Amino acid sequence: MARHIKMVFYVGILLAVAMANGLTLEERFEELSNNFVEMKRILAIKDSRLEALELKVQQHEEKVTQLELALINAKSSPMKLNEISSTARNGIPRTCREAHLADPSLTSGMHWIDPDGQAVGDDPIYVYCDMISGSTSIVHDTETPTDVGHCLDPGCYSKSINYNATIRQMAALAQLSNECHQSIQVSCHLK
Numbered sequence: 616m617a618r619h620i621k622m623v624f625y626v627g628i629l630l631a632v633a634m635a636n637g638l639t640l641e642e643r644f645e646e647l648s649n650n651f652v653e654m655k656r657i658l659a660i661k662d663s664r665l666e667a668l669e670l671k672v673q674q675h676e677e678k679v680t681q682l683e684l685a686l687i688n689a690k691s692s693p694m695k696l697n698e699i700s701s702t703a704r705n706g707i708p709r710t711c712r713e714a715h716l717a718d719p720s721l722t723s724g725m726h727w728i729d730p731d732g733q734a735v736g737d738d739p740i741y742v743y744c745d746m747i748s749g750s751t752s753i754v755h756d757t758e759t760p761t762d763v764g765h766c767l768d769p770g771c772y773s774k775s776i777n778y779n780a781t782i783r784q785m786a787a788l789a790q791l792s793n794e795c796h797q798s799i800q801v802s803c804h805l806k
Contacts, residue, residue, distance in 0.1 A: 706733045710791050711744030711751040721746055730787035740780040751788060754779045760802075 638646070707729040708714040714728065715721055723746045729739040743752040755778045766772040776799075778785065789795040 707739050709733075710788065711742065711746070712749050714744060715746050715749070723747060728788075730784050730791060732787075736787070737781045737783050740784050742779070751792070753785060753788070 707727055708717060709730050709732065710728055711726060714726055721744070723744060725741055726744045727739045728742055728744075728751070731737055733739075740753065743754060744750075745752070755776050757774065757776050761774065763772045763774075780788075
């Protein structure tokens with residue numbers, strides 16, 4: 616009932632406006648429809664312009680990130696400021712994210728990075744870069760399952776895990792990352 620009253624009220628308002636303008640209700644409805652179509656067209660144009668601006672902003676943000684990363688490298692390296700852009704472009708990136716920013720066509724896979732800075736500290740490391748999630752995985756020598764046999768007593772088995780990176784490189788990568796974690800999966804089977 617209330618909905619019907621509201622509808623009659625709105626139709627009454629449209630009729631009053633149309634009559635005040637010397638238009639029939641159908642003419643006023645057609646005028647409003649044309650205005651709606653025109654506004655929709657204008658919004659579509661503005662939307663396409665906004666998308667183009669967003670793309671430009673994204674490109675500028677990527678350039679700023681590259682420069683920030685180059686400045687971080689400059690603080691940890693005695694190179695001159697005029698060498699920064701060529702090193703960022705040609706050098707080994709410090710993270711997978713930096714590698715992806717320098718070359719967006721890179722796909723996920725094994726890549727060389729140098730978290731502690733090029734020509735500083737330890738040698739570059741070969742890591743797995745997931746370009747979709749932006750994660751970096753340092754490989755180790757225990758990637759495949761290991762059968763430890765029967766081990767009933769606490770401490771009866773131990774395994775040293777050797778990573779494909781030095782502690783210094785792993786610490787540098789952790790400092791450059793938003794988060795850092797390690798996981799080890801253990802499956803126990805009672806026989």
